[in-house]
Amino acid sequence: MLACGVARKKDAPSRIEILVLSTIARRPMHVYELKLELRYRHVRWWAKAEHGHLYAAVARLEKRKDIKRTGTGDATRRVYAITAQGRARADTTLRALVSGADSTYFDVDLFLSGAFLLQQREVVALLQARAASLREQLADARTLEQHMAGKVPLAGELIMEHRVEHLAREVSFADRAAHQIEAAKRWAPFLGDRSIVEFLAEQKAAIEEEAAR
Secondary structure: OOOEEEOOOOOOOOHHHHHHHHHHHHOOEEHHHHHHHHHHOOHHHOOOOOHHHHHHHHHHHHHOOOEEEOOOOOOOOOEEEEOHHHHHHHHHHHHHHHHOOOOEEEHHHHHHHHHHHOOHHHHHHHHHHHHHHHHHHHHHHHHHHHHHOOOOOHHHHHHHHHHHHHHHHHHHHHHHHHHHHHHOOOOOOOOOOOOHHHHHHHHOOOOOOOOOO
16 A cells, blocks of 8 residues: 655644544544445545554544533444544635645655665666556556445545546556666766755755745
8 A cells, every 4th residue: 555644733633633534524423333334435445544543543533522422332342433623624624635735755755855775777667567556456446446436425436536547647657767777877966975055055046945944
């Protein structure tokens, strides 16, 4: 699975917390129901939603008073409902997710930024292996998309479409990156051992402005 994260404020809900809030907002449920619904929605594609992550998220949200236990359910299956505070937090976070600047970071970018530490041929091999893995994921995603057509809400179909398109782009990028790096005549840090200060002064290169705090 391709890992990725989202830059967020310290007190903002995590991906799994957003999913828990939005799901429980639909109806009160116990954690087993919650787990089944998140599996049905294939949230593993963009969030860590394994058993431990899910229970930890529920515990955090309950402690924060975003969700609360209801009077139904037995001791082993406590039923949780969203609170007014939790609903407000979910609404605010969802609006921010879609309206803000895209702040998603991909592991491949982190890899490429430090790839000069590895041998050129190893970097090429790793990217080729990534492309092969992505092709398998793409095939699985396309199969699922075809199998689930008409069996999920429109939002689910759009999410699967987005996943397929994303994987197709990533396959293309990994292939292209491997080819370009293999063909590169020079493989070393771009700046060599030069000071970044001296380089910027010489080249008069523009650098990205620091984000306002």
